[in-house]
Amino acid sequence: MLDLVHLILFTFLAVIAVAIIRLKDLFAAVMLMGIFSLLSASLFTVMDAVDVAFTEAAVGAGISTILMLATLALTDSEEHPEHNRFQLLPLLAVTLTGAALIYATYDMPRYGDPDAPIHQHVAPHYIEETEHEIGVPNLVTAVLASYRGYDTWGETTVIFTACVGVLLLLGGHAVVERFRRRRLVEPEDEP
């Protein structure tokens, strides 16, 4: 039953991905990307990763879609490809890369395999000791904020840096204006 749900969700994901590539209308493509994120979120929920699903639904389907729409409002909502002719080399490159990735999946452990390397390293410690060491019922929060607090600190800094970058790129005009106004107000001492 669960396999059927996975299959349906993955099929939808693949269909939507192809549709996004083929669409020329960027407005529709942005909407489909929101749906893609929402489907991924459903997939994460089915896989019991509710925290990740929560983030995907809020960021991928919510904020990203709105920011994309805001970008389209500033630019153009129609795609204008430079050339439409068939190109062999790019097709060959993506086909080979895709084939290599699919070949690599044969070395991956099966989904939910308890003997997978990822379940052998620190995960057992987190599962067994969180109650004694942290005392927080939600394991994900304990790992995110306490065991891996340093990583989350880094992530917060990344978001901060992204904001500074956007302010400098898009708000650069306002910053320059503020600077100019200050220069005009301040009297020039040197002759």
Place this chain on the structure above:
Amino acid sequence: MTSHVILRVLSKLLIPLIMLFALYVQFHGDYGPGGGFQAGVIFGAGIILFTLLFGLDRAREVFPPRVLEILVAAGVLLYGGVGIAAILEGGNFLDYDVLAHDPHHGQHLGILLVELGVGITVAAVMATIFFQFAGRGRTDD
């Protein structure tokens, strides 16, 4: 946007609930799914919905960009401050055990504070980025 009566009335009902839900996700992260990042994004979505409905000028009055800029840095500083506080109390950076008399209480306090820091930064960043996108091309700023 003055003509969209249904949208305005419905959103006026929705925005407080969205922000309340964000606070629930923020402070219930210890017990259920969620945490600072998700809460910040939901709160930011509430601000963005307000902006879409009532316009950028009204939104800038309610959430002044200067205050948002300060909040962006304040969240990161709160997170780092908890880490420094742990060092001053004799532990390692971000080792919450030493923040209270009982290690469990210390962990609870530490997690609550750093998640709050993440939430503040993320909410302010989302609102700031959206304001920048929406205000692009205007000459009045």
